[in-house]
Amino acid sequence: MTTLAATGVFRVSWLLLAFPVFGAAVLLLGGRRTNRWGHLLGVAMPLAAFVYGVIAFFTLLGHSGNREIDLHMFSWIPVAAFQVNIGLLIDPLSIVFVLLITGVGSLIHIYSIGYMAHDAERRRFFGYLNLFIAAMLLLVLSDNYLGLYAGWEGVGLASYLLIGFWQFKPSAAVAAKKAFIANRIGDAGLSLAIMLMFAEFGTVNFTGVFGSAKSGGSGVGLALGLLLLLGACGKSAQLPLQSWLLDAMEGPTPVSALIHAATMVTAGVYLMVRSNPILAQSADARMAVAIVGAVTLLFGAIIACGKDDIKKSLAGSTMSQIGYMMLGAGLGPAGYAFAIAHLLAHGFFKAGLFLGAGSVMHGMDDEVNMRRYGGLWRIMPITFVTFSLAYLAIIGIPPFSGFFTKDPIIDAAWESGGTSGWLLGGAAIIGAGVTAFYMTRMMFMTYFGAGRWEEPGAPGGAEPRTGQPQSHEHALHPHESPAVMTWPMIILAIGSVAAGGFLIVNSRLVGFLAPVIGTPPTVHGLWTWPGGIALILVVLAAGLAWAMYGRVPVPAVAPRGSFVTVAARKDLYGDAFNESVLMRPGQWLTRLSVFFDSRGVDGLVNTIAATIGGSSGRLRRVQTGFVRSYALSMLIGAVLLVAGLLVVRL
């Protein structure tokens, strides 16, 4: 991998970072006096970065030969053998991420103006959003692993701040902490990988690491691959670090959209694809990545089926879709490009779905239970149409995006050969069917059937989630959202329809990314056998969902459900597993140490002290204050001394 020094328009590529950093700094340091225009600045900064990204993208397209441009900014840590520079690498892989992050990110910013209009802390919210964008841009633009790690941590911090934005709700504060801790576990993997790189190769630059990786041997490749996978699992909510993503729904809905579509969870996929020369060294590491992806895509999809909370169902769906991307990344050069294509298309339709869900919640007084929705297609036509387009995209109906980007992953998994090909491909096909089931279920429960928001139901049903009893003048009036919220949804819906086809047809994205991640060994046609089977399964699953939730009325109170439903509602016991395997033994260990400390160590010390103190207390009674008793003891002492001398002498 050789890079060109930055010239022309790329000399100012630091602007990409500078815009959102400036926005975050002004909004967070400026305090209340920026309240009035804060949200406008907050929107302008990612938009400006997006405009620069587009210019850089077309300039890059103009370069016919080498399209990897490195801008050296400054030396961060210059210590003898340890040289770390802050540099920005603009290449085909990073520029598509820049466009996704700033483009979808800007739309979510615009949407937030409307969504957060009634929130007193809107300016702070925009400050955090800009910080999020800045951290994510640093992550994808950095030309070395340490800079990437800085962005990685920044993303973790921003997600913590945003998930816990309504920190007065204990559940939100807990969810933020949970996300942070789960991410820390993954971060440990990434930091160990970086240390291993430095120990083995003596550098953390992409160029240096990838150059030496080939000579590093498969042992180092396997270790690095697995450690990087651990990092990716934390950030991308893959098994076994998946549990934070569902709780992260406590944040405001635009945050969920940003985390799930443009930033955060895509970072793990980026890390895997960016580290492709390391993964190339070890087939076992690639297999581990693919297995994690395949298991998670089924795991997330099953959770999504059981959830009645529209946002949690979408969160399960994100886990599942990121699982597809990890599966693609685990397939090696056969899958990298399609993982990125699916990531981009997913960025559009998942942002569209979350913004649609946010729009429904906005009109329904923050109600998230789909059993209290119903019949909303007449009341919220724009939300309904955009949501439907994103829905068709995610379940992979041709000619929408998901069909183009998901099928090559399924096909590539199928073609990987042998038992693993059967298993991975089979998981991907079944996952497509389950996806169709839960998304169709969501559509029918939300937009069709009778309106159920006024039905009496279980506690927590029709009442607002703040817990205050609903007064009559605040009776629920579902309504369409304002234009500032619907327009981003419309643009995302267009992307959901067109992005997949645009990227895949004529191998546009595959060709563009080829210099960074190599070319897939086989060309996938638009219609393949595994894709066809998946499509049939999708139609059948959608029909099943219609039979269960469209044909018959949906009860406003959740029925008990089978044991599978109960398990899915409980996140397939992910939390229970963490609690019983990690939390409880940890607590026992701390209790044991406390017991040992207080009874053992403290006990020994305290016993010695008490013994000395007690005997001194008794001994000091000898000091009576009577001179004659002192004289007597002196006499006795002298007699004993003389007697002793006599005994020794004689």
Place this chain on the structure above:
Amino acid sequence: MSPAGYVFLAVILFAIGGIGVLIRRNAIIIFLCVELMLNACNLAFVAFSRLHGNLDGQVVAFFVMVVAAAEVVVGLAILMAIYRARRSASVDDANLLKY
């Protein structure tokens, strides 16, 4: 010469002084008894000096006298102060300095 007589006398004097220190309460009597003990020692020193035929013991006896005189001066001064404060010369009354 036989020192036995002098040594017996010195032991008797020392025992009388020691018993006096232990059983009497009046500080002045105690001082006298201490002097008695010191002089019993002096007697023994001088007797053994004579026995060995050198002057070392007699020199020590002079030192003891000087030290005894100095001790009595300091001791009586303290005794005066205590007596002025407490109107008593009993050593058992001056027992504040204890545990």
